[in-house]
Amino acid sequence: MGETERGKLKVFIGYAAGVGKTYKMLEEAQALKSQGLDVVIGYFEPHGRKDTIAKTEGLEVVPRKVISYRGSVFEEMDTGAIVARRPQICAVDEYAHTNVLSVSAVFDSALFRVFDGLTTRVDPAAALVPSSVPLLA
16 A cells, blocks of 8 residues: 555634635635535535625535434534545535534544644634545544
């Protein structure tokens, strides 16, 4: 087996909600797609912003995983589906989102492997994650 190429993480940080982190991430995702890269949206939270929602047009959205936990139903990013899909770039909104306990350990473990021990939580942020890096060993 050949050597695995190290991936990159690009995080969009802003001081407050609504300053354009997700909008900018989606603009860059669109630009990468127009360059011929395989780009998907792994998780997107629109917050009712029509201009931001419009930036998702033409980008494939990986369906969320539905999880029942303690009598409630939640939707989370489906990391397994993203890994199986193997896009070149995966746009992840709400990067600092707290996951439902039942998937948190798997998701966090996968992220730590991808980002080589990245332990800093950035809130709020959006991220472009190159999924060419193996998420699960």
